[in-house]
Amino acid sequence: MTAQFNLGLLYQDGKGVEQDFASAVKWYQKAAEQDHITAQFNLGLLYQDGKGIRQNKTNAKEWYGRACDGGLQLGCDSYRELNEQGY
Template identity: 35%
Template sequence: MNRAGRTLLMGCLLLISPLSSLAGGNSLLIPATSRCVLDTPAEAREQALAQCRAFAEGGDAEAQYELGEYFYEGQLHPQDLPQALHWYEQASLQGHAGAQLRLGMLFWHGEGVPASNLQAYIVLKMAAVNGSDDAMDSADEVAEQMSRDELARANRVLGEIFRNYLMELQATDLGPPFAPLR
């Protein structure tokens, strides 16, 4: 399936609302999702970093991702992979597709963590489910490097994650996961 087909399929499966609907239908006014402005002059950076950390520590997935990027990129600050991994993991646990994509790539290439195709594949597939086309393509590339046994293990883990998710949905007041929406 090509990238456009996967995008359409994922959008239909996840019932993702387009960003333009958040901007009152004007596709030129897509709202900013940034919580952190870290590319400030050096004298203001500590304050900006403290504010971003406060958002991130308060559970803001976008701020967590942006801190991960800040520590990973190392343009305004020396690269700090342990900090980057920490913030990517925090955002990933909340389903942030960008953080999951970056985390999957770190596992694939062994940056700051031991290289693991198995972990990379699982995290990249989760990022793909959360809307990252790049993650879908990267997961396909990782799969080409995996043995049948590794793929089977990874798919068992993904199946378990999905089963747990469906059980959580059933426990909510929304009813069974495949019932029509009210």
């Protein structure tokens, strides 16, 4: 799970590999489904910004919520912001 998250980071940042948001989504998704909290948050960010995947703020809010439930304050803050925007 941590290795999957790390691969997501490398692809998102383009460190050691060509930047590829779609690959970042793929690896974050794998880690997030195994309850990696930061992967859940980062996946939310990619959904919110439409990077590597079609923009979908409802899905972003769902992933932020899971990160929040796992104890990540940034997830809670981002969830609240999208909730206030009506998502």
